[in-house]
Amino acid sequence: MPWLVGVFALLTAAGLYGGLYLAPADYQQGDSYRIIYIHVPSAWMSLFIYVVMAISGAIGLIWRIKLAEIVAISSAPIGASFTFIALVTGSLWGKPMWGTWWVWDARLTSELILLFLYLGVIGLYGAIDDKRVASKAIAILALVGVVNIPIIHYSVEWWNTLHQGPTVTKMDKPSIHVSMLIPLLVMALSFKFFYLIALLQRARIELLRRERNSQWVKTMLLEDK
Amino acid sequence: MSIQEFFSMGGYAFYVWTSYGLTLLVLLANIIIPVSQRKHFFRQSLKRKR
Numbered sequence: 419m420p421w422l423v424g425v426f427a428l429l430t431a432a433g434l435y436g437g438l439y440l441a442p443a444d445y446q447q448g449d450s451y452r453i454i455y456i457h458v459p460s461a462w463m464s465l466f467i468y469v470v471m472a473i474s475g476a477i478g479l480i481w482r483i484k485l486a487e488i489v490a491i492s493s494a495p496i497g498a499s500f501t502f503i504a505l506v507t508g509s510l511w512g513k514p515m516w517g518t519w520w521v522w523d524a525r526l527t528s529e530l531i532l533l534f535l536y537l538g539v540i541g542l543y544g545a546i547d548d549k550r551v552a553s554k555a556i557a558i559l560a561l562v563g564v565v566n567i568p569i570i571h572y573s574v575e576w577w578n579t580l581h582q583g584p585t586v587t588k589m590d591k592p593s594i595h596v597s598m599l600i601p602l603l604v605m606a607l608s609f610k611f612f613y614l615i616a617l618l619q620r621a622r623i624e625l626l627r628r629e630r631n632s633q634w635v636k637t638m639l640l641e642d643k
Numbered sequence: 644m645s646i647q648e649f650f651s652m653g654g655y656a657f658y659v660w661t662s663y664g665l666t667l668l669v670l671l672a673n674i675i676i677p678v679s680q681r682k683h684f685f686r687q688s689l690k691r692k693r
Contacts, residue, residue, distance in 0.1 A: 438649075439644075439649070443653055448653040448654070448655060449652040449653035449654075449655050449659065450652070450653070450655035450658055450659065452652065452655075452659050453658065453659055453662045456662060456663060456666045457662070460666070495673070495676075496673055499669050499670070499672075499673055502669060503665070503666050503669055506662070506665055507662040507665070507666065510658045510661055510662045511658065511662070513658065514655055514658050612670060612673075615674070616670075616673045616674060616677070619673075619674060619677035619678060619681075620677045622677070622681060623677045623680045623681045623684060626681065626684050627684065630684075630688065639685070639688050639689065
């Protein structure tokens with residue numbers, strides 16, 4: 419755990435130094451583009467965590483592995499957080515650049531649906547008392563919702579959106595200068611580490627709650643305090 | 644670049660720093676909430692035993 423936090427802190431410091439200080443201002447957007455260093459990694463994480471949640475949900479559904487169920491539900495609030503960050507920072511970037519906080523274009527709308535999917539998973543899990551049944555239910559919901567992931571990713575190509583097209587994840591060379599690209603990738607990696615740290619914290623409390631009547635938790639309580 | 648220049652973000656200070664500040668808050672909450680829930684869990688469990 420401590421080394422995870424250390425790596426995360428180092429990556430974040432390096433990414434922010436590179437992105438906020440070293441990288442030059444954009445020739446069109448000035449310094450406002452620096453929101454990219456949290457906006458894009460958050461948006462990537464919102465998709466990545468959803469896929470992790472759906473896959474671990476499926477593993478739990480098929481093989482009834484408790485740990486997979488715990489990873490699935492523990493991922494949901496973290497994924498919702500990154501989706502929220504992507505939406506809000508996008509809004510704060512859209513206002514000065516597009517002149518509006520929000521438009522109902524395909525990218526923004528599908529990302530908003532992703533937030534509702536996460537909230538649906540969290541709500542559904544809370545509504546069912548038997549957590550093994552709840553895990554089945556959220557796995558099915560998460561799997562159905564996977565259809566939204568390619569829609570979000572390709573929305574900027576399939577439809578005419580106000581949101582710009584991809585500049586990094588395309589077959590061609592990324593159309594972003596390397597001095598801006600490196601901090602972006604470093605921040606993306608730092609957010610991956612954050613996910614791991616937050617996931618472990620969530621999984622710990624989830625596991626304790628589920629296993630509170632099991633012998634190992636009782637023994638731990640006796641030994642600990 | 645002076646410190647004032649850095650913080651003014653070419654006139655976009657409000658948008659940039661609100662984004663970063665909000666992100667920090669949301670990420671912090673993602674650590675604080677499960678940790679405090681775990682503390683609460685241990686307190687409750689000990690109370691039940693007594």
